[in-house]
Amino acid sequence: MTSPGMKRRGVPLIDGVEKVTGRARYTADLDHAGALVGRILRSPLSHAEIVRIDVSRARALEGVVAVITGDDCRHPYGVLPVAMNEYPLARDRVRYRGEPIAAVAAVDAATAARALELIELTLHELPAYYTAETARAPDAVLLHENKVGNVERAVHHSFGDIAQGFAAADLVREATIDCAEVNHAQIEPHAALADFDPLTGRLTMQSVSQVGYYLHLMLARCLDMDESRIRVIKPFIGGGFGARVEVLNFEIVTALLARAAQAKVLMELTREECFITHRARPQTTTRIKLGMTRDGRMTACECEAVQRGGAYAGYGIVTILYAGALLHGLYDIPIVKYDGYRVYTNLPPCGAMRGHGAVNVRHAFEVLVDRMARELGLDPFAVRRANLLRAPTRTPNDLMINSYGLGECLDRVERASGWRERIGKLPPGKGLGMACSHYVSGAAKPIHWTGEPHAVVNIKLDWDGGVTALTGAPDIGQGSSTMVALAVAETLELPLDRVRVIAGDSAITPKDNGAYSSRITFMVGNAAIDAARNLRTILIEAAARKLSVAPEFVECHGGMFRVINGTQPPLPFADIVKAALVNEGTITAKGTFTCPPEAQGGKHKGGAVGSTMGFSYAALVVEASIDAATGAVSVDKVWVALDCGYAINPLAVEGQIEGSVWMGLGQALSEETRYLEGLPAHASLLEYRVPTMAESPPIETHIVESIDPLGPFGAKEASEGALAASMPALIAAIANALGVDIDRLPVTPDRVVEALVERRRRTRLDSLRKAAS
Amino acid sequence: MPGAPAPSKRIVRLRLNGRWREDAIADNALLVDYLRETAGLTGTKVGCDGGECGACTVLVDDVPTPACITLAVRCEGRSIETIESLASGGRLNRLQRAFHEKLGTQCGFCTPGMIMAAEGLLRREPHPGEAEIRQALSGNLCRCTGYVKIIESVRTAADAES
Numbered sequence A: 001m002t003s004p005g006m007k008r009r010g011v012p013l014i015d016g017v018e019k020v021t022g023r024a025r026y027t028a029d030l031d032h033a034g035a036l037v038g039r040i041l042r043s044p045l046s047h048a049e050i051v052r053i054d055v056s057r058a059r060a061l062e063g064v065v066a067v068i069t070g071d072d073c074r075h076p077y078g079v080l081p082v083a084m085n086e087y088p089l090a091r092d093r094v095r096y097r098g099e100p101i102a103a104v105a106a107v108d109a110a111t112a113a114r115a116l117e118l119i120e121l122t123l124h125e126l127p128a129y130y131t132a133e134t135a136r137a138p139d140a141v142l143l144h145e146n147k148v149g150n151v152e153r154a155v156h157h158s159f160g161d162i163a164q165g166f167a168a169a170d171l172v173r174e175a176t177i178d179c180a181e182v183n184h185a186q187i188e189p190h191a192a193l194a195d196f197d198p199l200t201g202r203l204t205m206q207s208v209s210q211v212g213y214y215l216h217l218m219l220a221r222c223l224d225m226d227e228s229r230i231r232v233i234k235p236f237i238g239g240g241f242g243a244r245v246e247v248l249n250f251e252i253v254t255a256l257l258a259r260a261a262q263a264k265v266l267m268e269l270t271r272e273e274c275f276i277t278h279r280a281r282p283q284t285t286t287r288i289k290l291g292m293t294r295d296g297r298m299t300a301c302e303c304e305a306v307q308r309g310g311a312y313a314g315y316g317i318v319t320i321l322y323a324g325a326l327l328h329g330l331y332d333i334p335i336v337k338y339d340g341y342r343v344y345t346n347l348p349p350c351g352a353m354r355g356h357g358a359v360n361v362r363h364a365f366e367v368l369v370d371r372m373a374r375e376l377g378l379d380p381f382a383v384r385r386a387n388l389l390r391a392p393t394r395t396p397n398d399l400m401i402n403s404y405g406l407g408e409c410l411d412r413v414e415r416a417s418g419w420r421e422r423i424g425k426l427p428p429g430k431g432l433g434m435a436c437s438h439y440v441s442g443a444a445k446p447i448h449w450t451g452e453p454h455a456v457v458n459i460k461l462d463w464d465g466g467v468t469a470l471t472g473a474p475d476i477g478q479g480s481s482t483m484v485a486l487a488v489a490e491t492l493e494l495p496l497d498r499v500r501v502i503a504g505d506s507a508i509t510p511k512d513n514g515a516y517s518s519r520i521t522f523m524v525g526n527a528a529i530d531a532a533r534n535l536r537t538i539l540i541e542a543a544a545r546k547l548s549v550a551p552e553f554v555e556c557h558g559g560m561f562r563v564i565n566g567t568q569p570p571l572p573f574a575d576i577v578k579a580a581l582v583n584e585g586t587i588t589a590k591g592t593f594t595c596p597p598e599a600q601g602g603k604h605k606g607g608a609v610g611s612t613m614g615f616s617y618a619a620l621v622v623e624a625s626i627d628a629a630t631g632a633v634s635v636d637k638v639w640v641a642l643d644c645g646y647a648i649n650p651l652a653v654e655g656q657i658e659g660s661v662w663m664g665l666g667q668a669l670s671e672e673t674r675y676l677e678g679l680p681a682h683a684s685l686l687e688y689r690v691p692t693m694a695e696s697p698p699i700e701t702h703i704v705e706s707i708d709p710l711g712p713f714g715a716k717e718a719s720e721g722a723l724a725a726s727m728p729a730l731i732a733a734i735a736n737a738l739g740v741d742i743d744r745l746p747v748t749p750d751r752v753v754e755a756l757v758e759r760r761r762r763t764r765l766d767s768l769r770k771a772a773s
Numbered sequence B: 001m002p003g004a005p006a007p008s009k010r011i012v013r014l015r016l017n018g019r020w021r022e023d024a025i026a027d028n029a030l031l032v033d034y035l036r037e038t039a040g041l042t043g044t045k046v047g048c049d050g051g052e053c054g055a056c057t058v059l060v061d062d063v064p065t066p067a068c069i070t071l072a073v074r075c076e077g078r079s080i081e082t083i084e085s086l087a088s089g090g091r092l093n094r095l096q097r098a099f100h101e102k103l104g105t106q107c108g109f110c111t112p113g114m115i116m117a118a119e120g121l122l123r124r125e126p127h128p129g130e131a132e133i134r135q136a137l138s139g140n141l142c143r144c145t146g147y148v149k150i151i152e153s154v155r156t157a158a159d160a161e162s
Helices: A016-021 A056-060 A109-118 A162-167 A212-222 A249-261 A271-277 A316-325 A359-376 A380-385 A406-416 A480-492 A520-547 A573-581 A650-669 A723-738 A749-772 B031-038 B094-101 B111-124 B130-136 B148-159
Strands: A036-042 A048-054 A064-069 A100-106 A120-125 A151-159 A171-179 A191-197 A202-207 A230-233 A264-268 A283-292 A298-310 A336-344 A430-440 A455-461 A467-471 A499-503 A554-557 A560-563 A587-593 A615-626 A633-643 A699-704 B009-016 B019-026 B057-060 B063-066 B079-081
Touching: A016 B094, A016 B111, A036 A109, A036 A249, A036 A271, A048 A100, A056 A064, A056 A109, A064 A109, A064 A249, A100 A109, A100 A249, A151 A316, A162 A283, A162 A298, A171 A359, A191 A249, A202 A212, A202 A249, A212 A230, A212 A249, A249 A264, A249 A271, A283 A359, A298 A316, A298 A359, A316 A336, A316 A359, A359 A380, A359 A430, A359 A723, A380 A406, A380 A430, A406 A430, A406 A615, A406 A633, A406 A699, A430 A723, A455 A520, A467 A480, A467 A520, A480 A499, A480 A520, A520 A554, A520 A560, A520 A573, A520 A587, A560 A573, A615 A650, A615 A723, A633 A650, A633 A723, A650 A699, A650 A723, A650 B148, A723 A749, B019 B031, B031 B057, B057 B111, B063 B111, B094 B111, B094 B148, B111 B130, B111 B148, B130 B148
Parallel strands: A036 A264, A202 A230, A298 A336, A467 A499, A633 A699, B009 B079
Antiparallel strands: A036 A100, A048 A120, A064 A100, A151 A336, A171 A283, A191 A202, A191 A264, A283 A298, A430 A615, A455 A467, A455 A587, A554 A560, A615 A633, B009 B019, B057 B063, B057 B079
């Protein structure tokens, strides 16, 4: 692991100039001259049978080119092969308010809107369920016939004897913590541009997808087309955070419209429609119980999580499995029991969101650890230190851990925040809190198991001497293309600007499993290094021929090739490229990466979820101010340390840590979706309260490098691991400031005031009881 | 336009990125649609359903203005500046350079609006403090950065020789 050439402060994004000049073209910016406008008709009811859809008047309207309904696609789709239960346009039944029912392609937006009004809809309303509790009631109508009790998946995992674990504890406590549903709210609204050419029968799709390959697969499935006749191209993408990891209904609808219209169709969703499309973090009720010895050792953990999943499967099974699996891997807990329930409700489907599955359960866990530490009179840092793992190790649920920097993360933020000197000594209304979290560096077992490597990168080198790395990994703003360029440039010891990256075009780039579960740095990074090494071997062989020595006597440094200990002048890169092309022509080097079987989790049902090549680890301190009169909470400062193995691009790592911490604070402070009888009441960026710059704290970031033995240059993920810690750290800071425990997120002022009132009431009752006895 | 009565249009003369031009613009056309569809300047983004996110911020006579809630016809005789106007002479403007080098941009979608809002701030107040920056840019949402490196970028630009 050496990387002398890398600037240790990091490099700007290789596509940064496009972004700061406005030249970067996102889907809505693409050339759509002559394209029709697509629009979607959405269900006005939360749950209903579709009795009749009459599109004849819409179809007759001048300027309308195509109208489609559920009849135009008979294939269900979905991200998990075992749970495809959704149609791009509803067939027979709608299960949430806003579900797509029909779509039109017209010459302009006004005509398309008018056409939607002309579609006649007859629905037979069914009972609708907006909470997991009502949906699970014995007499509830089933949303999906094969799912008893409207439970999409119940998970029961037990490792060790839980009763014995609690018996070994000096203190056993339980808490029930509620986290509201939140949304990704990436700033770019969803959009797709589908071009169906009737003369060739080919479809070109440009969309906001984080996983072009899934989109490609589902388009072929839903349109009954041969995969080879479809091309999926990734434009610039304005954020994702998981919103675009699943194929989204509007993407397939746009393609169906383009084929029906035999034309190019641009679909741009409104912000309200983006919220309805949803696929984000579900409302979760977590009941968590922990056993702890007097000195803070955790003896056992029991957890029940209920997720209000929305109307369709999506990623739900994975989300509810992650919630249990990632109880493991952060601390050394010998005994863990988990029961998870993913419940269907008549609301927009939930899905994957940054920290997928792990965040709300981690929040509940850390909140309880903080409370128990207080009860035992222990420092929260000391409690974490009493439960550290030692790498390499395997967890009770068989997750592989080869590197573990949590201890150093704790040291760094404890020192940086001045914790020891300041805790308990802050002025009234101010508090300090801390928490930890972790996340996977890619799912070690892909969802679509094909036997292929987990990542492939190609490098093309031609007469011009430019090195072009081809990857299917979509850069959605996280800087993955820059990471690939750095990995290639470092391995070949070339200047970064000699490497160009082309990402996300199914006609050009190798298939990739996409931007999810923070897999790209670990997997695609390793594949890029492998490809660069293979290219280096080709170049060394060419140099050896030119220098008339055996390849093992040639070395390459800084783009210069020379005989080891030789006296001949070194040969520059350009000369060696020309030599390598003789009799060969254009060089293509391929690199792959495959997660070994031991990384792919336990043999128990669902054991693959949570498995990874390596976990990132984070420790975080929040300083907050709370106004006891109004209940207003503000975060003054955050100190965070993240173990990302090795920072290939420290600048980008910092950016990812800052963004994830801030996103967690948004969930903790103000973000919440709200539905009124299934109608989204939050569906704008005014009502859905993302923190603005005025209310966002300074975040001091520390990078910890534990050097993972299998990571590219030792690297692990950096984008998700710190998110979950920011929520419980804030709750701990509030408890530190006011002495109240908050069980619900977000901590809106009314909830803080409620907690204060409740505490006063309880104190009064206690003193009355004491007086009486 | 089929299906609906066409709105009336008028000839509007405005100065766009330093050049005067005339266009026939519908009375109800939004400035952002004029910029993106008529003038072909797609650097200005639409991130919301109207006035929520700041991604469409442009300068109208030096004042940061959300183009998505501004009628194009109200810009008669005014100077409109978009992100496309900032780089000149083969050089990025100081804010563009700072956002690029300090990673004030991640996905980049809020960036044009953010930079135009910051440009408006620096024209009004060449050396803003952190509180002023936070206040001036609080109408521009970013979902990637947590704003940390955006603030650093604006401060760096303010300190730089233009």
